[in-house]
Amino acid sequence: MRVMIVEDEFLIASLLEAVVHDSGHETLGPVSTVEQALAYAPRADIALVDLGLSDGNSGHLLARRLIDRFGIDVIFVTGDPGSLPYGFDGALAVIAKPFRDEDITDALQRAIDKRSRSVARQG
Template sequence: MRVLIVEDETLIAELLETVVQEQGHETIGPVSTMEQALAYAPRTDIALVDLGLSDGNSGHLLARRLIDRFGIDVIFVTGDPGPVQQGFDGALAVVRKPFSDDDIIDALGRALDKRSRSVGRRIAS
């Protein structure tokens, strides 16, 4: 699975990248702007998205575009989940900073489960 990391804090981006790769997934990025994220979207299965992007755009807006245009599963990674809970924006999960490896692994597992169910429904049709 290809996981796009959208995070403007270098240390957090590196931690996410390590956890994702240790689970056997390919990482794309990390990137920190909407433009960069959208450029990589066609090659992406799941996106880990921070709410605040370095270009001033909102992770909410990016999530909507990734979901609506590309059908990408989005997992928010944020230090302030309040805005996410008010407007979940179709994201599959929310991981709160500071996070543990298990938090990321669990969220990725939910995404994999969802993808497996979707593939199973398409095959059964």
């Protein structure tokens, strides 16, 4: 799977990148703005998205675009899970920082399982 990392903190992005690679997946990014994320989106299967981006945009608005326009599975990784707008749906998981590697790998596995079920229904 190709996992896009949308995170503006270098250390967190590096940690996420290492977990994704160790899980056997390819990473795209890391990127830190909506514009960069949308450029990578056509090649991504899953996106790990922070709620606060370096360009001042909201990760939840980016997530809605990734889900609706590209069909990308979104997993939020945020220091403030309570800032997600009430009633937001579509994300597979919301993981609080600091995270454990298992939190990320478990969420990635849920995304893979969801995609497998979807392909099985279509096939």
